[in-house]
Amino acid sequence: xxxxxxxxxxxxxxxxxxxxxxxxxxxxxxxxxxxxxxxxxxxxxxxxxxxxxxxxxxxxxxxxxxxxxxxxxxxxxxxxxxxxxxxxxxxxxxxxxxxxxxxxxxxxxxxxxxxxxxxxxxxxxxxxxxxxxxxxxxxxxxxxxxxxxxxxxxxxxxxxxxxxxxxxxxxxxxxxxxxxxxxxxxxxxxxxxxxxxxxxxxxxxxxxxxxxxxxxxxxxxxxxxxxxxxxxxxxxxxxx
Amino acid sequence: xxxxxxxxxxxxxxxxxxxxxxxxxxxxxxxxxxxxxxxxxxxxxxxxxxxxxxxxxxxxxxxxxxxxxxxxxxxxxxxxxxxxxxxxxxxxxxxxxxxxxxxxxxxxxxxxxxxxxxxxxxxxxxxxxxxxxxxxxxxxxxxxxxxxxxxxxxxxxxxxxxxxxxxxxxxxxxxxxxxxxxxxxxxxxxxxxxxxxxxxxxxxxxxxxxxxxxxxxxxxxxxxxxxxxxxxxxxxxxxxxxxxxxxxxxxxxxxxxxxxxxxxxxxxxxxxxxxxxxxxxxxxxxxxxxxxxxxxxxxxxxxxxxxxxxxxxxxxxxxxxxxxxxxxxxxxxxxxxxxxxxxxx
Numbered sequence: 001x002x003x004x005x006x007x008x009x010x011x012x013x014x015x016x017x018x019x020x021x022x023x024x025x026x027x028x029x030x031x032x033x034x035x036x037x038x039x040x041x042x043x044x045x046x047x048x049x050x051x052x053x054x055x056x057x058x059x060x061x062x063x064x065x066x067x068x069x070x071x072x073x074x075x076x077x078x079x080x081x082x083x084x085x086x087x088x089x090x091x092x093x094x095x096x097x098x099x100x101x102x103x104x105x106x107x108x109x110x111x112x113x114x115x116x117x118x119x120x121x122x123x124x125x126x127x128x129x130x131x132x133x134x135x136x137x138x139x140x141x142x143x144x145x146x147x148x149x150x151x152x153x154x155x156x157x158x159x160x161x162x163x164x165x166x167x168x169x170x171x172x173x174x175x176x177x178x179x180x181x182x183x184x185x186x187x188x189x190x191x192x193x194x195x196x197x198x199x200x201x202x203x204x205x206x207x208x209x210x211x212x213x214x215x216x217x218x219x220x221x222x223x224x225x226x227x228x229x230x231x232x233x234x235x236x237x238x239x240x
Numbered sequence: 241x242x243x244x245x246x247x248x249x250x251x252x253x254x255x256x257x258x259x260x261x262x263x264x265x266x267x268x269x270x271x272x273x274x275x276x277x278x279x280x281x282x283x284x285x286x287x288x289x290x291x292x293x294x295x296x297x298x299x300x301x302x303x304x305x306x307x308x309x310x311x312x313x314x315x316x317x318x319x320x321x322x323x324x325x326x327x328x329x330x331x332x333x334x335x336x337x338x339x340x341x342x343x344x345x346x347x348x349x350x351x352x353x354x355x356x357x358x359x360x361x362x363x364x365x366x367x368x369x370x371x372x373x374x375x376x377x378x379x380x381x382x383x384x385x386x387x388x389x390x391x392x393x394x395x396x397x398x399x400x401x402x403x404x405x406x407x408x409x410x411x412x413x414x415x416x417x418x419x420x421x422x423x424x425x426x427x428x429x430x431x432x433x434x435x436x437x438x439x440x441x442x443x444x445x446x447x448x449x450x451x452x453x454x455x456x457x458x459x460x461x462x463x464x465x466x467x468x469x470x471x472x473x474x475x476x477x478x479x480x481x482x483x484x485x486x487x488x489x490x491x492x493x494x495x496x497x498x499x500x501x502x503x504x505x506x507x508x509x510x511x512x513x514x515x516x517x518x519x520x521x522x523x524x525x526x527x528x529x530x531x532x533x534x535x536x537x538x539x540x541x542x543x544x545x546x547x548x549x550x551x552x553x554x555x556x557x558x559x560x561x562x563x564x565x566x567x568x569x570x571x572x573x574x575x576x577x578x579x580x581x582x583x584x585x
Contacts, residue, residue: 052455078457090455092448103445106457154456 038209083156285481301447306364314476343472395489509556
């Protein structure tokens with residue numbers, strides 16, 4: 001059995017003639033916090049959607065805890081132990097924070113244990129005052145935190161966060177970075193992000209996507225010092 | 241309305257409904273003339289029908305334009321089984337089971353085929369109209385299932401009345417009224433209970449956001465199929481009661497029947513259970529009164545009522561009444577009661 005919690009082998013995703021992913025090989029060890037970065041259209045979000053079951057890869061395998069999850073249904077992937085926070089918060093807008101978290105605790109049958117867990121997660125993410133607020137009437141940053149709390153509450157083996165800091169204030173971003181670092185003490189985390197400031201706040205290891213492939217992988221500072229990566233980010237033609 | 245509101249309201253509403261049911265069973269057959277008793281039994285069966293769509297659309301978020309298909313199937317399944325078996329108890333099980341089975345087959349293609357809401361509405365309506373045309377064309381001796389002649393547009397006038405189990409004695413109108421009361425209450429209590437269970441909450445979660453529900457591990461398609469089947473079974477029960485109040489005919493599958501139930505749910509309040517039943521009763525009584533007067537086609541009035549509610553009371557009767565009640569019970573700003581409440585906050 002593979003030593004990696006997640007392993008993508010030669011994953012490709014084609015939309016008609018467009019190759020959004022073109023043979024991605026990616027490995028992630030248990031306990032890691034990895035940032036996926038790259039400019040718009042690099043393929044990181046497509047790769048993320050392949051991991052969550054939203055897209056079925058055209059080719060390749062995605063092994064999670066040794067089982068191929070490529071092309072499986074979203075709920076099967078969630079049940080396998082992957083928790084997802086989407087780019088635009090995807091929540092139960094007509095329900096309160098408490099009810100959203102109640103639903104996130106799908107596997108907890110005991111009512112007392114469930115309430116304790118909800119209170120614990122709300123405290124951990126700092127959303128206790130929002131307990132009875134309806135999600136549809138909450139600010140974007142608060143919604144981001146509630147969605148993160150839902151992922152934390154479901155206690156997955158792997159947490160996937162797609163641009164979690166998008167639309168947040170500086171204060172909220174700092175708090176979010178602290179929550180993600182704290183989360184990484186107990187969970188393996190993958191964050192899709194292109195905000196360098198935020199990446200520096202949370203990550204050691206980064207993987208850079210470019211044109212549907214992995215361009216570079218390694219420690220955040222060495223990667224950001226890499227001339228090829230800088231060229232890609234600054235818009236200079238790669239390889240020129 | 242949120243999950244917790246359902247939980248808090250559930251017990252009180254069911255208790256009130258139980259009191260109303262008992263009062264109706266005890267008092268109404270003694271004071272009402274036979275004609276009224278039969279009519280109210282009919283309204284009760286329609287109330288059960290309204291609940292079937294109130295559950296499916298209001299809580300499952302599935303807009304089924306062809307709920308009357310299950311209503312009609314329930315009635316026909318009952319009539320055919322009762323004529324063939326000579327036993328109405330087993331036939332009653334058929335009235336619930338056959339629509340549920342049909343919904344399971346239809347729902348499998350709808351939900352597992354990942355059809356969008358618009359297509360779902362169109363297909364369910366089409367299925368109803370196909371059944372309407374099919375049943376209408378079953379006149380003549382050739383169209384029979386066992387001993388039961390389908391009867392084309394005449395329906396099955398000799399639909400056997402429900403009998404007491406084991407004795408075979410047909411139920412009197414008063415007995416049928418009692419049964420309809422119990423069925424309406426039981427369906428209401430079942431729906432109320434259902435939406436507070438883990439299953440019910442998961443169904444509401446799917447209604448709210450199917451993608452998020454799936455990302456949390458809920459099998460959205462299975463949940464939608466399950467609520468579709470349950471709702472069809474309830475519509476079948478309504479069909480059984482209707483068949484015993486009137487008789488079985490193709491109009492049960494008709495477009496007007498399919499539209500009526502939608503209007504009851506919209507007027508009563510989407511996402512509520514009591515509202516659609518109240519709207520069903522009120523609109524049927526109004527339609528009967530208008531029909532007696534003969535001044536205007538009741539369907540035109542029904543259409544106007546729908547337009548008025550969609551424009552001016554989009555939430556429906558129940559939420560509007562609840563809001564009004566809350567306003568009445570809240571002390572006016574500046575009054576001692578209001579200041580006490582503010583201080584308590």
